[in-house]
Amino acid sequence: MHALTSVASLSSVALLALAACESGTAPTTMAVTAGGRTFECKISADEASREQGLGGVASLGPDEGMIFAFPGVETHNFWMRRCIIGLDIAFIDPLGFVTAVHTMPAEELQRPDESEDEYLSRLKRYPSIAPAQFALEVAPGTLEPLGVRRGSRLEFDRDALKKLAR
Numbered sequence: 001m002h003a004l005t006s007v008a009s010l011s012s013v014a015l016l017a018l019a020a021c022e023s024g025t026a027p028t029t030m031a032v033t034a035g036g037r038t039f040e041c042k043i044s045a046d047e048a049s050r051e052q053g054l055g056g057v058a059s060l061g062p063d064e065g066m067i068f069a070f071p072g073v074e075t076h077n078f079w080m081r082r083c084i085i086g087l088d089i090a091f092i093d094p095l096g097f098v099t100a101v102h103t104m105p106a107e108e109l110q111r112p113d114e115s116e117d118e119y120l121s122r123l124k125r126y127p128s129i130a131p132a133q134f135a136l137e138v139a140p141g142t143l144e145p146l147g148v149r150r151g152s153r154l155e156f157d158r159d160a161l162k163k164l165a166r
Contacts, residue, residue: 026043026045026164027043027160027164028042028043029041029042029043030043030067030156030157030160030161031156032065032067032136032154032155032156033154033155033156034090034136034138034143034146034148034152034154035143035145035146035147035148035152036146037063037146038063039063039064039065039136039138040063040064040065041064041065041066041067041136041156042064042065042066042067043066043067043069043161043164044066044067044068044069045068045069045161045164045165045166046165046166047166050068050070053066053068053078053081053083053137054066054083054085054087054137055081055082055083056082056083056084057083057084057085058084058085059085060085060087060138060139061139062139062142064138064139065136065137065138065139066136066137067134067135067136067156067161068134068135068136068137069133069134069161069162069164069165070132070133070134070165071165071166072133073093073094073131073132073133074131074132075127075128075129075130075131075132076091076127076128076132076135077125077126077127077128078104078125078126078135079120079123079124079125079126080104080105080106080107080123080124081120081123082109082110083104083106083107084106084109085106085139085140086103086104086105086106086139086140087103087104087137087138087139087140088101088102088103088104088137088138088139088140088141088142088143088144089101089102089104089126089135089136089137090135090136090143090148090152090154091128091129091130091132091134091135092132092133092134092135092136092154093130093131093132093133093134094133094134094158094162095153095158096153096154096155096156096158097151097152097153097154098148098149098150098151098152098153098154099128099129099130099131099132099150100126100127100128100129100130100132100150101143101144101148101149101150102126103140103141103143103144104124104126104140105140107122107123107124129150133158133162133165134156134158134161136154
C-alpha cells in the first residue's frame with residue numbers, strides 16, 4: 001500500500017514538475033518519503049528561502065515539511081533561528097542517504113535587548129556530520145518512530161531538486 005502511494009505521489013510530483021517546467025515556473029513542493037511515510041514538503045532551494053527556513057511557522061501538519069537543497073555537497077550546520085516550533089531534521093547526501101538526524105527543540109527568540117550577533121551566538125548548531133546536499137525538516141518526534149537514522153535512504157526526486165538549487 002505504501003509503495004503504491006509513494007509511486008502515485010512521486011508520479012504526481014513528476015507531472016507537476018513537468019507542467020511547471022513547461023509553464024516556466026519552478027515547483028514549490030515535493031513529495032519526500034522517509035521510513036515509508038510520504039511528506040509534502042515546501043522546497044527551499046535558494047539562499048533566501050534556506051535562510052528563512054521554517055522560521056516563524058506556528059505549526060506543521062503530520063505529513064508536512066520542508067526540503068532544503070544546496071547547489072553543492074558540503075558539511076552543513078542548521079540552527080533554530082526565529083523558529084517558534086521544534087523540528088526534526090535529517091541531513092541527506094546526494095544519493096539520498098541520511099548523514100545525521102537531530103530533534104531540534106525551539107529556542108528562546110531574540111530578546112529586545114539582545115543584538116543579532118548575541119542571539120545567533122547562543123543558538124545551538126546541528127551538524128550534518130558528513131557532507132550533505134539536502135536536509136528534510138518535519139515536526140519534532142516524527143523521524144525516530146519511522147526508523148529514520150544515519151544510513152537510511154529517503155526517496156524524492158533528487159535530480160529535479162539539484163537542478164533547482166542555487
